[in-house]
Amino acid sequence: MSVIGLTGGIASGKSTVSRLLAAHGFVIVDADIAARQAVAKGSEGLRQVETVFGPEAIKDGEMNRSYIGQQIFHDEEKRLALNGIIHPIVREIMEEEKQSALAAGKPVIMDIPLLYENKLEETVDAVWVVYVTKEVQLERLMKRNDLDKEAALARIASQLSIEDKKERADVVIDNNGTLLDLERRINEIVAEYYKSH
Structure with missing residues (x-):
């Protein structure tokens, strides 16, 4: 079985993708959860x-x-x-x-938001990037975190651009559409994955 690095931009829908992949039998190893465990009580x-x-x-x-x-x-x-x-x-x-x-x-999904920023692509067998356009990203981030445009843009700018991540990805998971569109795309990717492993 292989190890997939899952990344994307802020508000690109990575958690939703992780949930969908977990339903297909992938084990999700989440960097954010591990970071909370690292400084847990006691x-x-x-x-x-x-x-x-x-x-x-x-x-x-x-x-x-x-x-x-x-x-x-x-x-x-x-x-x-x-x-x-x-x-x-x-x-x-x-x-x-x-x-x-x-x-x-x-099969393992290493869910790492800053995979490219921290140069961790060598630690996985392939990188899957959850992709949305910058406009969709901005809109979702403002809505999700109740931010004004300036604050949302500053957060987006603190990461490597989503277009750069898309360019470097082995697999691009387009999440610009509806949840149904996303589920269809995940089904295709998973079918392809299991066929070749």
């Missing part, structure tokens, strides 16, 4: 965050996300320090999940 990761960022970094036994967010937003050094704590733990969690799925003979 974890070693959380203890390290407190050591580096001080007691204000913890609120009710959990990571104080808004405080940490303010700390790292304008300070590259602090952002790198946080990544230095979280990334190795995330990699370990994801590697464990991946290996146990492969051992069970299941």
